[in-house]
Amino acid sequence: MEDLLEIGGKKIKSRLFLGTGKFSDYTLMKKALEVSETEIITVALRRVDLESKQDNILDYIPKKCTVMVNTSGARDADEAVRIARLAKMSGAGLWVKIEVIRDNKYLLPDNLETLKATEILAKEGFVVLPYMSPDISIARKMVECGAAAVMPLGSPIGSNRGLKTKELISIMIEEIKAPIIVDAGLGRPSDACACMELGCAAVLVNTAVAISKDPINMAKAFSEGVIAGRRAYLCKITQGFNAASPSSPLTGFLREEK
Amino acid sequence: MNIKINGKIQVVDKNINLLELIKSLGLSSCRVVTEYNLRIVPTEEREKTFLKENDSLEIISFVGGG
Numbered sequence: 001m002e003d004l005l006e007i008g009g010k011k012i013k014s015r016l017f018l019g020t021g022k023f024s025d026y027t028l029m030k031k032a033l034e035v036s037e038t039e040i041i042t043v044a045l046r047r048v049d050l051e052s053k054q055d056n057i058l059d060y061i062p063k064k065c066t067v068m069v070n071t072s073g074a075r076d077a078d079e080a081v082r083i084a085r086l087a088k089m090s091g092a093g094l095w096v097k098i099e100v101i102r103d104n105k106y107l108l109p110d111n112l113e114t115l116k117a118t119e120i121l122a123k124e125g126f127v128v129l130p131y132m133s134p135d136i137s138i139a140r141k142m143v144e145c146g147a148a149a150v151m152p153l154g155s156p157i158g159s160n161r162g163l164k165t166k167e168l169i170s171i172m173i174e175e176i177k178a179p180i181i182v183d184a185g186l187g188r189p190s191d192a193c194a195c196m197e198l199g200c201a202a203v204l205v206n207t208a209v210a211i212s213k214d215p216i217n218m219a220k221a222f223s224e225g226v227i228a229g230r231r232a233y234l235c236k237i238t239q240g241f242n243a244a245s246p247s248s249p250l251t252g253f254l255r256e257e258k
Numbered sequence: 259m260n261i262k263i264n265g266k267i268q269v270v271d272k273n274i275n276l277l278e279l280i281k282s283l284g285l286s287s288c289r290v291v292t293e294y295n296l297r298i299v300p301t302e303e304r305e306k307t308f309l310k311e312n313d314s315l316e317i318i319s320f321v322g323g324g
Contacts, residue, residue, distance in 0.1 A: 019324030044323025206324030
């Protein structure tokens with residue numbers, strides 16, 4: 001049976017979601033998205049720069065991808081809702097990653113404002129994926145309010161520091177009845193793999209791919225990390241033992257028994 | 259007349275509608291989202307939306323983001 005992730009009525013094969021920020025050019029980004037086989041990508045909304053015209057990023061998104069607009073730049077729930085509604089009007093669809101941040105140093109999300117925006121937008125029919133600091137009570141409320149998945153951070157955005165919130169994420173996976181997607185901070189394919197081994201439904205990666213020397217191969221490496229981790233999770237990873245346990249038979253040695 | 263476009267005061271022709279303004283800025287109408295005095299203006303309403311002195315307009319599009 002095919003292992004598919006279902007979110008917002010969509011069946012998703014690739015559990016690697018990719019962000020589109022920080023790529024040095026759109027053609028390179030497009031190739032990275034293609035080789036990763038990702039199906040969910042994020043974009044942001046910004047004022048058009050009237051002085052320097054840029055290509056439209058949507059022309060570089062593979063056709064099979066669902067575009068999830070983030071509300072980056074929002075400092076409270078109202079601003080996040082405003083951005084989501086603008087995104088909807090643009091015809092980008094109804095998938096929205098809620099991101100509400102007031103902390104400029106660590107870019108840690110404001111969970112309460114994010115919860116408020118989740119409630120409003122879910123009622124309006126959006127497929128809402130809130131980016132949040134791992135907190136089980138807030139995550140529960142987000143799901144009750146209609147969040148399609150919950151996206152706790154692994155470490156600060158763009159930090160490439162990996163899965164620093166492992167214990168909390170592990171509890172969330174156990175307790176929250178919605179897909180848990182680790183978003184932010186994953187720096188290496190092994191970080192993505194570790195998230196999947198733990199039982200995350202997916203991961204969202206951007207910086208580690210976009211700023212690597214070879215984003216195309218790094219996208220592929222992350223994709224392979226996610227596949228390996230997910231496969232291992234489905235095989236039920238055996239817990240560790242204190243003592244050794246020989247893998248080879250303890251009989252038939254090429255020596256005389258004493 | 260003066261209107262504020264993306265936070266900056268700009269001088270535009272009187273009696274210009276939103277669709278004409280977008281075109282005059284060299285933008286493709288179907289590629290941008292417009293918010294006029296904090297109200298989202300759907301694409302089909304742009305032609306009948308006439309701008310007035312001191313109005314505020316946001317012209318927005320998608321960029322890379324995580």
